[in-house]
Amino acid sequence: MTIPHPPATRVTAALARRGRWRLPEVAFWALALAALFLLPGRYLILNEIAILALFALSLDLLLGYSGIVSLGHAAFFGLGAYTAGLLARHGVAEPVVGLFAAAGAAALVGFATSFLVLRGSDLTRIMVTIGVALVLGEIANRMAWLTGGADGLQGIVMGPVLGTFEFDLWGQTAYGYSLAVLFVLFLLARRIVHSPFGLSLCAIRDNPLRAAAVGIPVGGRLVAVYTLAAAYAGVAGALLAQTTQFVSLDVLEFHRSADVLLVLIIGGTGYLYGGIIGAVLFRLVQDELANLTPQYWYFWVGLILVVLVLVGRERVVATLAAPFAGLLRRFGRPVREA
Amino acid sequence: MAPALRTIGLHKNFGGLVATADVSLTLEPGARHALIGPNGAGKTTFVNLLTGVLTPSAGRILLEGADITGESAHRRVRRGLARTFQINQLFRDLTPLETIGLAVSERQGTGRDWWRRVGTKGAVIGEIVAIAERFGLGDALEERTATLPYGKQRLLEIAIAFACRPRVLLLDEPAAGVPEAERHEILAAVAALPRDVAVLLIEHDMDLVFSFADRISVLVNGALFRDGTVEEIARDPAVRAVYLGEEADA
Ligand SMILES: Nc1ncnc2c1ncn2[C@@H]1O[C@H](COP(=O)(O)OP(=O)(O)OP(=O)(O)O)[C@@H](O)[C@H]1O
């Protein structure tokens, strides 16, 4: 006997499908965890990847889900790094406290500057976000008495994570810590993008005019997601400061904003894993190319960027990674032929 | 009882071009009101002013007696003023299911829930199903909106405006560009709108206008040229001249 599906059940099922866990996702996180025990000697790069992934995830909330393009996202990364670094330097040794403080500081500045990116075209947003990052960079440079200026912020001493896990020389704790934070914030982001709030962001991304015409407060939603993304970026910066025990002006520099955008373009926007997959590819390629021709790294970055944008990421990926296309779809990557 | 919608001396100019000229128009509760006029007369501009897409240069807008001239677009929707667009404005990458769901949950006040999963509120689901059935979108609910046939997209335009449960509904050429064979579906949906909703219909097809409306306003060069019952407008030689002139051009 077949039970007919009443429409309401069908609708509920269709909506529930959006947020369901897929097997490749579980496998991915299991692998990332396994690396914590199986890849000694690679912890430093794994830690960097986890941090970059979190940074890119934060940008995905803006670009992929809300359609806000930013070329100054390092502003919040850097702010988080300095906040965590300064706290540790002045005696607050618990890393988790530093994370919350960094998130708070970045969220505050994110909220304040969100009003600058509410209106305007992509181009205005790019210019404004670059501008905000430049201003913060210059402030950090001028306040050398606090930040160490061009010498960087030294003398950061971190206590054990949650009073238990000491940082070790090989970076195992560092990677474990960054991975754990990435995972928790990923879960939170996943929850948010599959909520009504998250869906309304996608609506704004697709068509702000119509979004307002169905009663969505476009401005308010964008302020909220910009603030959230800033907090995420702040946490990523804090992780870098805490696990490397050093902060330099480099955290606020333009190339960081450009790199993270490139990471996200490589991995793809709007399905949360793009930033993570992009971060893995980006760092591995960076390592390889840097070994081959260290001084030409930015030559390669530039070339890849031009090719990706001109030829179209979808097509490059389709060509290079045709065998993986199905796999990516199973991560929930939306198929968006025009 | 206050009129459903009223404008007082509404005016809009784009630089030197006057797109809306001192328009004072009243829409009674539950009205079936048509707004007609030649291409470029300013009909869409008028709707954009009413819904807050454009800011008027002068004049006031009252919705059920309350001044909404300075309110943001989404607040007007919450107060009960919804519209469709002459050129589809839909969420291309979302499904009709998600699109209608957005409108419904925004109206029910749960649109900003950030912790709850989409699709876990029975009240939202029930309303989505009812709206989908009403507008014949049941089979298309899970398709990507951009891939829907044009006629279905036009129906979705009306469906999501309806999902806002408006007191006043502005329909900007709902059947524009729809092939003849699919027009009746849209016209039926428009005819079946609840009687207590005041509807302002912009439309070029005079047969449709006459069968739908009980009042007609004629806009020419941004200004209100005539305003009256269907019989008055149908008999008016000046209106006929405007329209015959139009047809001679076309
Ligand atoms: N944003 C704008 N900037 C400048 N001019 C505009 C703008 N929007 C509309 N116009 C002009 O205002 C006039 C009225 O346009 P509108 O679209 O309101 O006419 P309409 O009556 O809706 O015409 P149609 O029947 O073709 O849809 C036109 O001359 C148009 O070019």
Ligand SMILES: [Mg+2]
């Ligand atoms: Mg028009």
